Amino acid sequence: MAKFETRMLAAILAVSGAIAFGSAIVSPSPALAQEGVDYCLSCHNDPALQMTLPDGESLSLYASEEMLARSAHGSQGLTCQACHSEITTYPHPEIKFNTRRELSRSYYQACQKCHSTNYDKALDSIHAEMAAAGKLEAPICTDCHGAHEIKALGEPRTHISETCGQCHASVYAEYKASVHGGALSQGNPDVPVCTDCHGVHSIADPRTPQFRVKTPELCAGCHADAELMAKYGLSAEVYDIYQLSWHGVDVSVYKARWPTIWHDSAVCTDCHGIHNIRTTLDPESTVNPARLLATCQKCHPGAGPNWTGAWTGHNSINLVRTPYLFYTKVFYEYFVKLVLWLSIIYVALQIIRSTVDRVRRSLQ
Amino acid sequence: MSAIPRSATPEHTRLVRTFQRFTLGQRWEHAILILSALVLALTGLPQKYRAHEISQQILSTPERVQLFQQIHHLAALLLILEVLYHLGNAIALLFQRRLSGDIFPSLSDFRDAWLMLKYLLFLSKEKPAFGKYNFEQKVTYWFLFFGVGIMIATGLVLWFPITATKFLPGGVIPAAKLAHSTEAIVAVAFVLIWHFYHVHVERLNLSIFTGWLTEKDMRNFHALELQMLVPGTPLAENHPQESEPGGAA
Numbered sequence: 001m002a003k004f005e006t007r008m009l010a011a012i013l014a015v016s017g018a019i020a021f022g023s024a025i026v027s028p029s030p031a032l033a034q035e036g037v038d039y040c041l042s043c044h045n046d047p048a049l050q051m052t053l054p055d056g057e058s059l060s061l062y063a064s065e066e067m068l069a070r071s072a073h074g075s076q077g078l079t080c081q082a083c084h085s086e087i088t089t090y091p092h093p094e095i096k097f098n099t100r101r102e103l104s105r106s107y108y109q110a111c112q113k114c115h116s117t118n119y120d121k122a123l124d125s126i127h128a129e130m131a132a133a134g135k136l137e138a139p140i141c142t143d144c145h146g147a148h149e150i151k152a153l154g155e156p157r158t159h160i161s162e163t164c165g166q167c168h169a170s171v172y173a174e175y176k177a178s179v180h181g182g183a184l185s186q187g188n189p190d191v192p193v194c195t196d197c198h199g200v201h202s203i204a205d206p207r208t209p210q211f212r213v214k215t216p217e218l219c220a221g222c223h224a225d226a227e228l229m230a231k232y233g234l235s236a237e238v239y240d241i242y243q244l245s246w247h248g249v250d251v252s253v254y255k256a257r258w259p260t261i262w263h264d265s266a267v268c269t270d271c272h273g274i275h276n277i278r279t280t281l282d283p284e285s286t287v288n289p290a291r292l293l294a295t296c297q298k299c300h301p302g303a304g305p306n307w308t309g310a311w312t313g314h315n316s317i318n319l320v321r322t323p324y325l326f327y328t329k330v331f332y333e334y335f336v337k338l339v340l341w342l343s344i345i346y347v348a349l350q351i352i353r354s355t356v357d358r359v360r361r362s363l364q
Numbered sequence: 365m366s367a368i369p370r371s372a373t374p375e376h377t378r379l380v381r382t383f384q385r386f387t388l389g390q391r392w393e394h395a396i397l398i399l400s401a402l403v404l405a406l407t408g409l410p411q412k413y414r415a416h417e418i419s420q421q422i423l424s425t426p427e428r429v430q431l432f433q434q435i436h437h438l439a440a441l442l443l444i445l446e447v448l449y450h451l452g453n454a455i456a457l458l459f460q461r462r463l464s465g466d467i468f469p470s471l472s473d474f475r476d477a478w479l480m481l482k483y484l485l486f487l488s489k490e491k492p493a494f495g496k497y498n499f500e501q502k503v504t505y506w507f508l509f510f511g512v513g514i515m516i517a518t519g520l521v522l523w524f525p526i527t528a529t530k531f532l533p534g535g536v537i538p539a540a541k542l543a544h545s546t547e548a549i550v551a552v553a554f555v556l557i558w559h560f561y562h563v564h565v566e567r568l569n570l571s572i573f574t575g576w577l578t579e580k581d582m583r584n585f586h587a588l589e590l591q592m593l594v595p596g597t598p599l600a601e602n603h604p605q606e607s608e609p610g611g612a613a
Contacts, residue, residue, distance in 0.1 A: 186537065246541070249414050257420055302526050307532025324539035331545045339507075339550050344560040349484040350566065356486075 040080045043090075054098045063148050071150045076255075083110040101136050104147075107289070108140040114143075121201035137169065148278065160186055160193040168194075174275040191227060197219075213255045215267040215295070216242060238314040242268075271295050282320055338357070382576040383593065385496075387451070394572045396446045403439035404515075405552055407432045412545045440519055447512060466496040470508070474500040493587035500555040504559050518544040 041063065043049070048060055049061040064270040068074035073082070084107075086093060097103035111340055112119035122128060122141065130138035144163050145153065153160055161184065165172030175181040180191040198204070220239035240281055242248040250265035271275075271287050278285035286295045292308045299308065315321040316350050387395075410419035411432060423429045457463035477500045479492035498504070518540035521528040525537050563569045567585075571577045582590040583597070591597045 064451065087379065205539045253414055253420065253423075254426075257424075258426060261426060263426075300526060304526070304530050304534065306529040306534045310529065311534070312538055322535060322538065324533070324535035325542060328539040328542050332543065332550075335548050336546065339554055340557070343554055346484075347557055349481075350561070353484045353486070355449035 025343055037065075037068065037074075037079055041068075053103075054099060057100050059100055064333070067148050071146075071148055072152060074148075074149050082113075083107065085110065104142055105131075105140060107137060107147075108142045109139045117203045124198075125201060125203040126205040128205060137167075156187075157189060157193060160195055164194040178275060178277045179279050182278060190222075190231070192222065201263065209254075210259050212267060213251060213259050213263065216251060217255075219268045222292050231311040235314065237316060241312070241314045241316060266299060270299070273274075381579045383579065383582050383590070384575060385571040385577045388575065388576050391572060391575055393450060396442065396546055398553055400443040400446065401555075404436060404443065407436040408438065408545075408548055411436070412548070436557045437523065440516070440523070446537075448570055464496075467502060467505055468470065473502060474525065478590065493591075494585060495588040496586060497593075498585070500558075504562070506559075507554060508551065509552075511547055514543060514547045515551070518547070585590060 031184075044061055044063045045065065047060075047062045050058050051061060063080075081088065095103070096294075097106065108223050119141070127138045127140075143166075145151075153163060161172060161175060161181065166173075175194070176185065183191045184193060198206065206212075210334075216239060223234070224236055224239040228235040243252060247266040250263065251267055254261065254263040254265070273286050276286075278288075280287050282288060283290055285291065289308070292311070293303065293305060296303050296307055298312070312322050312325065317325050319326045381513040410422045411429075413419045413422065423432060454463060460575070472495075476492045476494065479488065480499070481489050521536060521540040528540075529537065538579060563572075567581070569577075569581070571581075577586070579590070582593075587597070
């Protein structure tokens with residue numbers, strides 16, 4: 001984060017340094033057009049160019065041609081002034097920021113000139129909410145995307161989660177050890193990165209009832225995709241079967257009617273973990289048979305060892321996994337038909353016979 | 365057996381003999397059964413079909429869901445107490461050697477069912493003569509006897525799942541859930557089709573509330589019992605015969 005920020009600020013503050021602190025290091029070549037990138041770089045292409053902010057932080061003012069060429073903006077031909085719009089010439093206007101953070105929080109607003117949709121989305125995010133509550137370290141555009149070296153974040157895909165990991169280090173460490181994160185680092189494009197579940201710009205607070213109640217749907221985005229699951233030998237029925245379960249029915253009612261009320265019925269992440277999801281075969285998985293009871297006991301304290309047998313394990317009713325359920329189902333399949341048909345037929349026969357008798361009597 | 369004057373006009377006084385069919389205790393038991401079963405069905409159905417639109421309107425808040433569960437549990441307690449009383453009473457009567465065998469299935473029930481089937485299929489002209497409880501009524505009683513047994517057993521498993529799995533395998537919980545909700549539907553459908561036809565449509569039989577049947581009802585539907593109570597009564601129903609008041613008891 002600091003790297004990108006520094007670079008962005010470098011370009012701006014070189015000038016300010018020159019004026020405010022009266023220590024002009026270099027002067028731009030008058031031969032160059034003032035609005036051109038080359039004009040700016042004639043001073044700023046110097047790794048040693050830096051200034052000190054009032055709070056004592058030092059700020060590099062370095063920007064190089066290579067840096068800009070690697071950036072999505074530079075290759076599109078954007079000039080420095082597209083973002084640094086208040087700096088039109090040399091000497092630069094004075095810079096009034098006390099800290100680097102203050103400066104970046106001011107400059108990133110330039111993003112909305114072109115990227116208004118994503119900028120507005122980000123304003124609805126938990127990050128913007130945190131910043132509004134005074135936590136200024138909450139990320140802004142440039143913290144994730146960089147300033148002078150803006151790159152498409154999805155290339156390579158691992159870069160996305162690494163970016164979030166810059167701040168969310170412990171979550172990122174958990175994720176890296178998970179079945180999803182592990183596969184991602186091996187270049188697997190199918191597994192979710194942070195943004196697949198949390199969203200991109202409008203990242204919502206995942207601790208709300210609204211987020212919680214939508215969790216099964218979120219996981220189902222991949223785990224109910226038969227084609228995708230078949231690739232990994234996983235069942236794509238897990239979501240549908242969950243929806244029929246005690247937990248699932250409860251959650252679906254809350255989702256439909258009371259999404260803002262907190263509910264305790266288990267969603268996927270309560271049992272499987274959130275960032276630390278592992279395959280059920282992994283002994284460290286919270287749903288591995290060795291640890292399943294402890295996981296159930298989080299919500300069902302006092303449950304004994306037999307308890308886990310109540311869980312059908314996302315299996316459709318079958319003789320091997322759910323024998324009690326299987327035999328009950330088979331019994332009732334026949335019993336219901338038997339009872340209903342016998343009583344309907346018997347009563348129908350009685351109605352016919354008594355009607356015929358009545359008609360006969362009235363004819364006599 | 366008692367005689368009730370049916371007409372207030374003296375010159376047209378006609379005595380109708382009535383026969384006791386149910387004791388006061390049995391009538392109370394039936395009333396409690398109706399009450400608890402009705403409440404259980406009405407509070408259970410919205411829970412069974414929780415995802416359904418109508419049920420979501422009834423169970424409109426999480427508190428309402430809880431309330432329905434509590435009412436369901438209260439009605440279940442009432443039903444359990446009624447069943448305990450019923451069984452306790454039967455055991456007490458058994459020890460006193462006063463337990464009537466009328467309700468227990470016997471071979472003649474199969475013969476009666478066969479004869480009735482022949483009658484219903486127009487293969488014979490006469491209905492079989494029945495005793496105190498015909499096979500239809502025995503089917504009703506025993507179907508609901510075991511049905512209520514299943515409902516109570518599975519209901520308790522669902523009410524106290526953690527306790528249940530202390531001595532039962534965990535797999536019984538989802539099985540109990542399936543059995544509880546399926547058996548309930550079967551029982552309700554059975555009562556609506558079978559029981560309601562026999563006590564409301566075939567004839568209006570209110571003896572479970574009043575306690576008695578008229579002699580005509582006895583002759584038409586319980587001829588064998590009547591013959592036992594009043595020796596010499598003919599079995600055929602087309603012989604309306606003024607019986608002597610104060611026959612055998």
